[in-house]
Amino acid sequence: MSPRIRVALLALSALILLPCAAQVIAGLPAFGSTIAQYGARINAITPEARHVANMVSAINFDLRGLDTLGEEFMLLAAITGTVVLLRGRRGEGMTGRAMHRPGRAVIPRSEATVLACRIAGPLTAVFGLYVVVHATVTPGGGFQGGVILASGTLLIYLGEGYTGWRDAIRSHWLDVLEGGGALLFALCGLVPMLTGAAFMQNVLPLGTFRDLFSGGLMLVENLGVAMAVTGGFTQLFLEFMEETREAEEPDEPGEESA
Amino acid sequence: MSAVTNVLPYAVAAWLFGVGLYGIATSRNFIHLVGCLGVCQSATYVLLLGLGYRWGSIAPIFYDHPPGTPAVDPVMQALVLTDIVVGATLTALLLVLTVQAYKRGGSLDPGKLRPMRAGGQTDRDRSSDRGRPAA
Amino acid sequence: MTVILPLLFLFTATSGTAVVLVRDPTRQVFAIAINGLVLTILFDALQAPDVALSELAVGSAAVPLLFLVALMAVRTQAPGEDA
Numbered sequence: 161m162s163p164r165i166r167v168a169l170l171a172l173s174a175l176i177l178l179p180c181a182a183q184v185i186a187g188l189p190a191f192g193s194t195i196a197q198y199g200a201r202i203n204a205i206t207p208e209a210r211h212v213a214n215m216v217s218a219i220n221f222d223l224r225g226l227d228t229l230g231e232e233f234m235l236l237a238a239i240t241g242t243v244v245l246l247r248g249r250r251g252e253g254m255t256g257r258a259m260h261r262p263g264r265a266v267i268p269r270s271e272a273t274v275l276a277c278r279i280a281g282p283l284t285a286v287f288g289l290y291v292v293v294h295a296t297v298t299p300g301g302g303f304q305g306g307v308i309l310a311s312g313t314l315l316i317y318l319g320e321g322y323t324g325w326r327d328a329i330r331s332h333w334l335d336v337l338e339g340g341g342a343l344l345f346a347l348c349g350l351v352p353m354l355t356g357a358a359f360m361q362n363v364l365p366l367g368t369f370r371d372l373f374s375g376g377l378m379l380v381e382n383l384g385v386a387m388a389v390t391g392g393f394t395q396l397f398l399e400f401m402e403e404t405r406e407a408e409e410p411d412e413p414g415e416e417s418a
Numbered sequence: 419m420s421a422v423t424n425v426l427p428y429a430v431a432a433w434l435f436g437v438g439l440y441g442i443a444t445s446r447n448f449i450h451l452v453g454c455l456g457v458c459q460s461a462t463y464v465l466l467l468g469l470g471y472r473w474g475s476i477a478p479i480f481y482d483h484p485p486g487t488p489a490v491d492p493v494m495q496a497l498v499l500t501d502i503v504v505g506a507t508l509t510a511l512l513l514v515l516t517v518q519a520y521k522r523g524g525s526l527d528p529g530k531l532r533p534m535r536a537g538g539q540t541d542r543d544r545s546s547d548r549g550r551p552a553a
Numbered sequence: 554m555t556v557i558l559p560l561l562f563l564f565t566a567t568s569g570t571a572v573v574l575v576r577d578p579t580r581q582v583f584a585i586a587i588n589g590l591v592l593t594i595l596f597d598a599l600q601a602p603d604v605a606l607s608e609l610a611v612g613s614a615a616v617p618l619l620f621l622v623a624l625m626a627v628r629t630q631a632p633g634e635d636a
Contacts, residue, residue: 307607
């Protein structure tokens with residue numbers, strides 16, 4: 161199909177769909193006038209029913225926990241697919257040289273960069289953990305904290321170079337972290353059934369409102385999500401960077417791959 | 419609120435979706451195409467959060483405010499939250515497919531992509547493949 | 554808030570359009586990162602701090618990085634004679 165026909169087809173479908181979209185928009189409630197009943201009821205009931213302050217976490221990990229279980233396995237499947245595609249082509253071997261374009265000079269890292277990364281790295285990790293564990297109290301949770309933790313490991317790469325990063329972070333640990341996180345979440349659904357409760361029923365003590373330990377089973381599920389997201393995203397970064405390695409053997413040994 | 423403000427978020431969502439589709443249809447580079455897909459995706463975020471907003475409400479976190487304060491819809495936020503994180507991994511998957519297609523076909527242009535066949539044959543072999551049983 | 558929110562929505566539409574119109578993938582990465590930041594600010598103004606935090610980490614850090622590395626992978630691994 162030539163580009164011209166494609167654009168013409170797109171314009172035609174836009175012509176047909178535009179009135180429909182206008183119709184739908186006209187039928188929606190005016191922006192900011194009202195919210196759905198379901199959300200309003202959750203806001204009204206959940207703080208007392210589940211002892212948590214963050215409604216978004218309450219929905220993700222308790223009220224609609226089954227949906228999050230599905231999301232979790234979507235994440236697992238997407239990352240597994242990515243890793244299988246990448247490793248299937250080039251094997252599981254690793255290299256010390258990646259992110260380096262042949263023929264381009266390698267600029268050595270300045271000491272300031274190394275120092276800044278060594279200071280900022282642990283701080284980022286602490287912040288990520290803070291975001292993870294305060295899921296039920298303040299904005300945050302396993303999804304956000306996991307991505308922050310994974311991005312924090314990139315500071316090791318920035319400060320210590322590619323080889324140092326690969327030494328610090330082992331690929332098979334990440335596999336365990338990711339699969340273990342998904343497993344933990346699935347177990348959170350199954351274990352309550354052993355006690356006679358329903359799937360993913362919140363059987364743990366709910367704790368005190370506005371306290372770090374509130375929400376019961378939500379904390380465990382949140383931990384599972386954090387593990388899976390941290391492992392998954394770090395694995396993505398690792399495998400992507402490994403993809404940029406040079407095909408031929410390195411000619412200048414001892415060179416840093418900054 | 420004026421009539422424009424009432425429909426603006428939904429119009430912006432429709433615009434983002436449309437412009438993303440336009441980018442996908444006219445893209446000459448797979449990596450650019452994946453970026454356009456991200457724009458389509460952001461249209462859903464804008465639509466969902468626009469639907470869940472209410473003037474003068476607080477965020478659905480009852481830490482500083484006592485429970486019962488009017489808050490925006492938390493369901494939409496939960497939907498968008500997971501969508502963003504899972505969407506990023508799907509973007510990664512698409513980028514990997516792009517890199518693999520480049521390695522096989524030698525081009526990032528969707529127009530130059532040929533159907534993949536067993537053994538990495540190109541469409542030059544298509545006519546001769548007809549008579550043979552499928553490999 | 555009455556003025557800020559519509560402005561932010563228009564800003565989002567502009568930055569999203571920019572992502573599409575910047576045809577060079579190397580430059581598009583920056584457009585994607587800026588789009589992520591604009592979306593973050595919009596989500597925060599829409600009283601969605603959870604989503605804003607997620608978009609900040611994913612949209613303006615993780616995804617642009619993945620794009621950059623994919624571009625790098627395409628460049629370093631030229632299969633044919635012309636890359």
